[in-house]
Amino acid sequence: MAAGDLTVLQFSTQSTANLTAKVHPLVIFNICDCYVRRPDQAERVIGTLLGSVLPDGTVDIRNSYAVPHTESAEQVALDIEYHHNMLVSHQKVNPKEVIVGWYSTGLGVTGGSALIHDFYSREVPNPVHLTVDTGFRNGEGTIRAYVSVNLSLGDRQLAAQFQEIPLDLRMVEAERVGFDILKTMAADKLPTDLEGMEVTMQRLLALIDDIYKYVDDVVEGRVAADNSIGRFISDTVAALPKLTPPAFDKLVNDSLQDQLLLLYLSSITRTQLGLAEKLNTAAQIL
Amino acid sequence: MAASSTARSFLQVAATEEVVSPLRVVQIEGLVILKIIKHCKEFSPALVTGQLLGLDVGSVLEVTNCFPFPIREEDEEIEADGANYQLEMMRCLREVNVDNNTVGWYQSTILGSYQTVELIETFMNYQENIRRCVCIIYDPSRSNQGVLALKALKLSDSFMELYRANSFTGEKLREKNLSWVDIFEEIPIKVSNSALISAFMTELESDTPVTQCDYDRLQLSSNPYMERNMEFLIECMDDLSMEQQKFQYHYRNLSRQQAQQQSWLQKRRAENMARKAAGEEPLPEEDPANPIFKPIPEPSRLESFLITNQISNYCNQINGVAGQSFNRLYLMKALHDN
Numbered sequence: 342m343a344a345g346d347l348t349v350l351q352f353s354t355q356s357t358a359n360l361t362a363k364v365h366p367l368v369i370f371n372i373c374d375c376y377v378r379r380p381d382q383a384e385r386v387i388g389t390l391l392g393s394v395l396p397d398g399t400v401d402i403r404n405s406y407a408v409p410h411t412e413s414a415e416q417v418a419l420d421i422e423y424h425h426n427m428l429v430s431h432q433k434v435n436p437k438e439v440i441v442g443w444y445s446t447g448l449g450v451t452g453g454s455a456l457i458h459d460f461y462s463r464e465v466p467n468p469v470h471l472t473v474d475t476g477f478r479n480g481e482g483t484i485r486a487y488v489s490v491n492l493s494l495g496d497r498q499l500a501a502q503f504q505e506i507p508l509d510l511r512m513v514e515a516e517r518v519g520f521d522i523l524k525t526m527a528a529d530k531l532p533t534d535l536e537g538m539e540v541t542m543q544r545l546l547a548l549i550d551d552i553y554k555y556v557d558d559v560v561e562g563r564v565a566a567d568n569s570i571g572r573f574i575s576d577t578v579a580a581l582p583k584l585t586p587p588a589f590d591k592l593v594n595d596s597l598q599d600q601l602l603l604l605y606l607s608s609i610t611r612t613q614l615g616l617a618e619k620l621n622t623a624a625q626i627l
Numbered sequence: 628m629a630a631s632s633t634a635r636s637f638l639q640v641a642a643t644e645e646v647v648s649p650l651r652v653v654q655i656e657g658l659v660i661l662k663i664i665k666h667c668k669e670f671s672p673a674l675v676t677g678q679l680l681g682l683d684v685g686s687v688l689e690v691t692n693c694f695p696f697p698i699r700e701e702d703e704e705i706e707a708d709g710a711n712y713q714l715e716m717m718r719c720l721r722e723v724n725v726d727n728n729t730v731g732w733y734q735s736t737i738l739g740s741y742q743t744v745e746l747i748e749t750f751m752n753y754q755e756n757i758r759r760c761v762c763i764i765y766d767p768s769r770s771n772q773g774v775l776a777l778k779a780l781k782l783s784d785s786f787m788e789l790y791r792a793n794s795f796t797g798e799k800l801r802e803k804n805l806s807w808v809d810i811f812e813e814i815p816i817k818v819s820n821s822a823l824i825s826a827f828m829t830e831l832e833s834d835t836p837v838t839q840c841d842y843d844r845l846q847l848s849s850n851p852y853m854e855r856n857m858e859f860l861i862e863c864m865d866d867l868s869m870e871q872q873k874f875q876y877h878y879r880n881l882s883r884q885q886a887q888q889q890s891w892l893q894k895r896r897a898e899n900m901a902r903k904a905a906g907e908e909p910l911p912e913e914d915p916a917n918p919i920f921k922p923i924p925e926p927s928r929l930e931s932f933l934i935t936n937q938i939s940n941y942c943n944q945i946n947g948v949a950g951q952s953f954n955r956l957y958l959m960k961a962l963h964d965n
Contacts, residue, residue, distance in 0.1 A: 365665075366661060366828075367658075367661045367662060367665055369824075369827055370657060370658040370661055370824055371658065373821065373823045373824045373827060374656075374658050374692070374821070374824070375723060376823065377821050377823055378723065378724040378725060379723075379724070380724065403665075404665075406719075406723075407723045409722055409723060423719060423722065426715060426719055427719050430712060430715055430716050430719065433697040433712055434666075434695045434696070434697045434698075435669065435695075475823060535947075535950060535951070535954075537844060538844060538950075538951055538954050541844045541845060542954070542958065545845070581962065581963065584963075589963055593956055593959065593960050596952070596956055597953070597956055600949045600952050600953060600956075601949075603853060603857070603945050603949055604945070604946060604949050606945075607860075607941075607942035607945045607946055608942075610860070610864070610938060610942050611939060611942050614935050614938060614939060617867075617871070617935075618935070
């Protein structure tokens, strides 16, 4: 501590400035399932995250598996052989998925986590640590992602800090499956085509109603007009193709006729099948 | 006395077989559905398979986890590798308390063309070891239309008996009253999720009133899908007509053989009359060594049944998609009028 020689505590932030993580819904499902099935004496579950690093630097987390571990106040023991076995098995199916980090349930980052993070950073250069709060301690389920950042004082390495990185939780696939199925505890049956169509149309109707209400409100001065929304609405309405009524009718009727033709064809085929069946098995061998 | 009577009743109880309640519902966890979708979608258009794990409880088959199979190369050493992989995965999953029973397998398909002989053979293989197994078929090409095309299939019992006996003649089928509809049984699927997951999902769901699913469903262009369906349908009709021709050929052979038998019999009878007149021993009226008496095997009807199943599947799909298209077209019409 010579005078005039000020050392500054540095956070090295350049590499982690624009790192984001994207999590697929399957990972959350996996983690919750492992947590529900954990052995009785374990308080939390630890596991490996698999995925890939996209060209723009985002870490895409696509799959995960739990790793048995034992934890006590002073030390943490992870079953490394299990971890390697599972990794090899998973890579047999999908060689493109590599380790990108690890997860643990529970709200914060504990002392033991630093050791585990150390172990994972020996496997991957910059592992991502995902915490999933299954205890809902903040009144909501928080999912956070961290990377380890080195704190250095001058030239000396002091410690590593867990720094939070933004997490993208958009669930496009889950939406495809239908949130209704995934949200409730029991869904009695999968929706058929027509039921799904009905639900979609109802949603569309609700949207159109909302827009009507909004426009009415703006016209009557109840709500302040927002120009950008107005422009969106006018763009949408203008996106309907400008066809003259006869041309449009012709288009619709042609498509209708095509569909009817296909329906007719398939009905004929089924009748034919029924007939053929009767003939085939009814024929007696004399 | 009481002790011996209870002992007897215990023996009696142990001797009576448990009545197997018929499988009514397959209960799948959301986790399994997501895993299946992910695996099938990643490798589409290649067809992939995987194993289902779960529990068999009464009339409900619960599927709680699954794992995918690696793409199988046509190599002998990799066969043993595949078995090793399976054992390894089951062992590892056992350590984290996942249910370790195999209850079936899943596979992806293209446009519903899954009724093949291999499917039946796989079913028979599984059925030998497991009392109840189910096959889940997922069609990733239909998810582009916003439909979750997931089906649970099981072979019907009567069909399995026939298959084991390996006889698909018309006689047997008529006896059992089995037609092509009875080969596969479709079982309704129920979805269940643990409370933790449903809490998370309820919270994480983005509040948009419209989801990606809706965008997919409202797409107007269903033509490419219909075209492919029709192509497959036409191919199947060709296959079916080939099978019919095989039958016709068989019948023609059969009737020709019977005509030959009749003429031979008559000749024998005439000969016997001549011999009786001459006082010699009549020759037997049957001659098993003569090749015209050899029974011609009837071609198996299994293929035609399977093809018929596939055709009806395509027809159903066409009907479904056509129904959706009608909805969309009328919607467009209404919008345009406004």
